[in-house]
Amino acid sequence: MIKKRIIALSVAGAILAGCQTTDPYTGEQQTAKSTKYSGIGVLAGALIGAAANGKEGALAGAALGGLAGAGYGAYTDRQETALRNELQGTGVQVVRNGDNLKLVMPGNITFDSSKATIQASFYPVLGSVARVMKNYNENPVVITGHTDSTGSEARINMPLSKARAENVAIYLEQLGVSGTRISAYGVGSSQPIATNKTPQGRSQNRRVEIDLKPPVG
Structure with missing residues (x-):
């Protein structure tokens, strides 16, 4: 059993070692994000395959596990790159956390006080966002409005944050993003x-934040 585990780890390591890429923003060598997300699948598949059928089983299991894990990670890689290219220099921040993408839109460039x-x-910035959303149309879209703590929370902040989120949602729908994908909320301060x-x-x-969530199901 120990020998089969060693085989599995060796196979998985060899597969992952071949997946180094160059970061287009820094020029540094790195493991592709989709590879990171598939790594657990590779290792799990290799261990299962090795337990069943030694080295050949490890290779087959690693390949299947990697394909299962990499699918949405690779999709998110492409979507993230498209958003960064479209939104460069606009003041909108693109934040990635695992399979989740978040667009942070500062209040000073989105709405008057x-x-x-x-x-x-x-x-035009929202037009760029809509263009990517239509090309990558698998994600649920959650739009959240935020305010600072100045003023009455119930009378001012909550209604204002909700109205801002809803207006962003309405405009994205007008640009062709399916309304069935979009939810809009206000959370005040x-x-x-x-x-x-x-x-x-x-x-x-x-600020207004747009979260692009992994597909459900």
Whole structure:
């Protein structure tokens, strides 16, 4: 059994070692994200295959496990690259956490102070977002509006954050993104990402976030 485990680990390591890529932004060698997500599948498949049929089983199991694990990771890789290319220089931050992608849209470039009407200058940016969403149309889209803690939470912050999220959702639908994919919420000041004690912190907290979730099922 120990020998078969060693075979499995050797096979999995050899497969993963061949999956190094160059980061297009830094020029550094790295393991592709889709490879990272498939690595667990490779190793699990190799161990199962080795237990059943030695070296040949390990190779077959690793291949099957890697394919199962890599599918959505590779899809997210391409989607992330498309979003970064489209949104470069716009002020929108693209954040990746595993298979989840988040677009952070600062309030100062999306809405005027205390208003829920999208700034005219931000329409082309949302157009770029919609273009990628239509090309990569498997994700549920969750749009969340956020405010700082200034003003009444119930009377001002919650309605304002909800209206901003809904207006972004409406515009994306107008650009052809399916409304069945989109959910829009306002959370007021309940989820700060910086202190509300300074102007800089409050500015960071005023934002709209778009989460691109893994497909369900």
